[in-house]
Amino acid sequence: MMITIDGPSGVGKGTIAKILAESLGFNYLDSGAMYRALALFADLHGITANGSDEKLKKLLIDLHIRFVDEDETQKVFVNTDDVTDDIRTSEISTLASQFAVNQIVRGVLKEMQRRIVKNKSYIAEGRDMGTYVFPDAKYKFYLDASPEIRANRRALQLKEILGVNINEQKVLKEINERDTLDMTRNICPLHPADDAVIINTSTLSIKEVVEKIQSIVKDDA
Ligand code: C5P
Secondary structure, eight states, X not given: OXXXXXXXTTSSXXXXXXXXXXXXXXXXXXXXXXXHHHHHHHHHTTOOTTSOHHHHHHHHHTOOEEEEEETTEEEEEETTEEOXXXXXXXXXXXXXXXXXXXXXXXXXXXXXXXXXXXXXXEEEEESSIXXXXXXXXXXXXXXXXXXXXXXXXXXXXXXXXXXXXXXXXXXXXXXXXXXXXXXXXXXXXXXXXXXOEEEEOTTOOHHHHHXXXXXXXXXXX
8 A cells, every 4th residue: 555745845745754654554755855866876977957968878887776765764775876975965965856857866766766666565755755756655645834834843853863952054055956857847746636635743743643644544544
């Protein structure tokens, strides 16, 4: 069974999807990590988002992204390299959004995502999971919150992961830029699927959002 959780950056999709996957015994697909891994790989090979599509296509033949569950965390590998931490920088966030407007990139990642979940129960989280990649998902959710609230949450999360103080205004600026790129791109722009349940998380705790979703899927999961 597929459950999709879509929404903009910093809305808490990742945290919520992980908790739900754990509680329902589902696998968890972090599609954003795949865009990030691709961006890092391209960057390391000197390929830019607005460069030649031919070079990009050649590069993508050699890209293999794997998720490996280790203790409480899910590690991300590009070929044999563990890139779990390297893909979380704000430079890679921006680069990932730039590559995400490219049709070749979206096509390759869509196929990888469909292959990964084949014949298994998954919670897939990202921008286009319910709309484009898994349109037949049994349950679809779209999480939303104001850019200011998302920037505050993201700054706290980055501080926890990286252990350094984060300039919240800078995070807000990056979130607004990424929202614009994600929502206005020609292919697979971020928007709720017609049949998605929209949850505004601005005034809800993580626990409350998780409980809301659990109450909707409880008869099937
Ligand atoms: O979710 P996360 O912040 O890790 O995603 C990084 C970037 O990858 C997003 O800003 C978005 O541009 C892109 N992305 C996407 N479609 C997805 C997941 C991520 O376009 N399903």
